[in-house]
Amino acid sequence: MYNFNVRVYGLLINERDEILLSDEQEYGYRFIKFPGGGLEYGEGLLDGLKREFMEECNAEVDIISHFYTTDFFVKSDFNDSQIISVYYIVKNTSPLDLSFKVIPYDFDEQSDIMQAFRWKKLSELTEDDVTFPTDKHVVKLLNELK
Incomplete structure (x- = not known):
């Protein structure tokens, strides 16, 4: 039997028209994505996204609007599950207290799980700025809005 993996992500755009990217490394695998992650059992999409922003960015966000939900098949890069990703436009409710980086994968310390944040105009x-197929599709959709 195949499982579904529901993911929820926030598209946070600042006043300089930059979007927040998350550079991550887990157990030797590097990837770039939008902030967010896996939904936990019993959790709704909006609550899950707010929790993810607190865990990853130590920031509260308001959900502005739904942007996109996966409408094509995506197999997880990490296991045999099918990925369903939901993206929302979000706004931080207070200034972000993060150490923003300029270059990809500029981690402050070395461990099994690492994360760093960058702003990108x-x-x-471009689609090359993110790793996963659904994120690449979201970038394409964002670019179509220009």
Whole structure:
């Protein structure tokens, strides 16, 4: 039997028209994505996204609007589950207290799980800036709004 893996992500765009990216490394695998992650059992999408932003960014966010839900098959890179991703436009409710990086994978310390955040100008964002197929599709959709 195959399982479904429901993921929820926030598209956070600042006043300089930059979008927040998350550089991550887990057990030797590097990837770039939007902030967010897996839904926990018993959790709704919006609560899951708010929890993920607290865990990853130590920030509360308001959910502005739904942006996109996966409408094609995506197999997980990590196991045999099918990925269903939901993206929302979000806004932080207070200033972000993070150490923002300029180059990808500029981690402050070395461990099994690492994460760093960067701002990327929306006008310069390409599908090559993110790793996973659904994120690449979201970048394409964002670029179509320009």
